[in-house]
Amino acid sequence: MPKFNAAVEILAAPPIPTVFSWGKSYDGRNGPMIDLSQAVPGYPAHPEMLRLLGDCAASSAYTGYGPIEGDARLREVYGAHLADVYGAALGAENVHITAGCNQAFTCAAITVAGAGDTVLMSDPYYFNQETTLAMLGVKVRLAPCNPDNGFLPDLATLEAAIKPDVRALALVSPNNPTGAVYPPELLSAIFDLCRARGIWLILDETYRDFLPEAGQRPHDLFNKPDWQETLIGLYSFSKSFCIPGHRLGAITAGAAVVDQIAKVMDNVQICPPRSAQAAVADALPILAEWREQNRMEIALRATALKETMEGLNGWSIGALGAYFAFIRHPFAERTSAEVAERLAKETGILCLPGSYFGPGQERYLRFAFANADSDTIRLLRDRLQRISSTS
Incomplete structure (x- = not known):
């Protein structure tokens, strides 16, 4: 068989499909899947x-x-x-x-x-x-x-x-x-x-x-x-x-x-x-006014995430701003991929492991919080508490 370009062959598989595959094992026990993985606007086009x-x-x-x-x-x-x-x-x-x-x-x-x-x-x-x-x-x-x-x-x-x-x-x-x-x-x-x-x-x-x-x-x-x-x-x-x-x-x-x-x-x-x-x-x-309304909505979702994560069993916000938050998880002995996979399969939260974004980020997960409305974001607290109590 002819060889592939080595610069391409050594790359890992695209990360988003990998995370989606974890979510297929979720049985719905905690309610609908909360998708905070790929950055997709959480509201329709005008x-x-x-x-x-x-x-x-x-x-x-x-x-x-x-x-x-x-x-x-x-x-x-x-x-x-x-x-x-x-x-x-x-x-x-x-x-x-x-x-x-x-x-x-x-x-x-x-x-x-x-x-x-x-x-x-x-x-x-x-x-x-x-x-x-x-x-x-x-x-x-x-x-x-x-x-x-x-x-x-x-x-x-x-x-x-x-x-x-x-x-x-x-x-x-x-x-x-x-x-x-x-x-x-x-x-x-x-x-x-x-x-x-x-x-x-x-x-x-x-x-x-x-x-x-x-x-x-x-x-x-x-x-x-x-x-x-x-x-x-x-x-x-x-x-x-x-x-x-x-x-x-x-x-x-x-x-x-x-x-x-x-x-x-x-x-x-x-x-x-x-x-x-x-x-x-x-x-x-x-559509300038509509875009401004969306900006304000994303700001409300950021506030909802801050409130949701406050005092949450070792979970903390490393950084939060426009669209994303980098969340520090409490499981020092586990890789970020292991934590993200458990969240997907056991709690119905899709997010990306910090290791996808660099070699020093094993303690972090990326939450694309703009994907979800404020009410959905507040559901995270109970689910994160549950996985903390079972680990």
């Missing part, structure tokens, strides 16, 4: 969003190839939206549309790093980004984040990890898996470090629209002089519009970076999905 998707999908106008960088109209609308969000001079020339944020990261990574180069990541990290780099032959160096500091990156740790082989630092804020929101002043200091050391900062802001405070500007990096020579921003429309199946994301970067990424995208997908682009271009301005 009816107008669905109408727009249907109309655009049925139109022959979007059945042909489009521009590699994305349709001009969405690039213009999203560029104007970026200018408003960040208070910066951003426009269509700074936007490259992609088929989801995972693809955005892949294209950005290929653009700035090649086989044998190194990309610096935090520990914990978002697993799809780490495995993407591994498949590309790009080395990964990890900078541990201290749980006592809410899993925020440490500037001195990052600086010490930037060796001559490092081409980029990849960060996610609000963070996946911890939910931690990186303060603007921390991001500013990290940007300055990357600029001084001549490396790229790839900043994934998939969960930007779920910041805990209304009207909060995530950072001022796009207002820094010559930001185009250091920063590459990533975003996903999936969570904000509840359309993950339509795979639509975006890269924000300098025009020169957009030109380079187009070379990659032309060999990956030629152009992003066109009907979804047209629908989102219409939806972005008209």
Whole structure:
């Protein structure tokens, strides 16, 4: 039999199906399954969003190839939206549309790093980004984040990890898996470090629209002089519009970076999905109030989780913010995968083991709390108490 690509063969199986398989053994003894595994919006897409998707999908106008960088109209609308969000001079020339944020990261990574180069990541990290780099032959160096500091990156740790082989630092804020929101002043200091050391900062802001405070500007990096020579921003429309199946994301970067990424995208997908682009271009301005209501709802769910976990038999919150919480479990003698499997099979709680997000995370589980409403989240307390009492 011919050989497989060794860089792919050595990877573990995709994690989400593994967790779902554990859930198939749950017998329903504690009530319905509570799915806190894959980050899926816990409410439906707006009816107008669905109408727009249907109309655009049925139109022959979007059945042909489009521009590699994305349709001009969405690039213009999203560029104007970026200018408003960040208070910066951003426009269509700074936007490259992609088929989801995972693809955005892949294209950005290929653009700035090649086989044998190194990309610096935090520990914990978002697993799809780490495995993407591994498949590309790009080395990964990890900078541990201290749980006592809410899993925020440490500037001195990052600086010490930037060796001559490092081409980029990849960060996610609000963070996946911890939910931690990186303060603007921390991001500013990290940007300055990357600029001084001549490396790229790839900043994934998939969960930007779920910041805990209304009207909060995530950072001022796009207002820094010559930001185009250091920063590459990533975003996903999936969570904000509840359309993950339509795979639509975006890269924000300098025009020169957009030109380079187009070379990659032309060999990956030629152009992003066109009907979804047209629908989102219409939806972005008209569904702003609906998205704000969803942000407030996610904040309520975060509060419900804080209240639920308080004083809970050795369980504690390591970090909590936009969409996710990193939960410390009380079973020091067990791996995070063993704990997550027991939760799925015995209590009907689906969550991800901390080990999926880095080598130092065995004491943690990722709860995608935004998947469930507040009443469902409060059911966790009894189920977690039960497994604590039987271990």
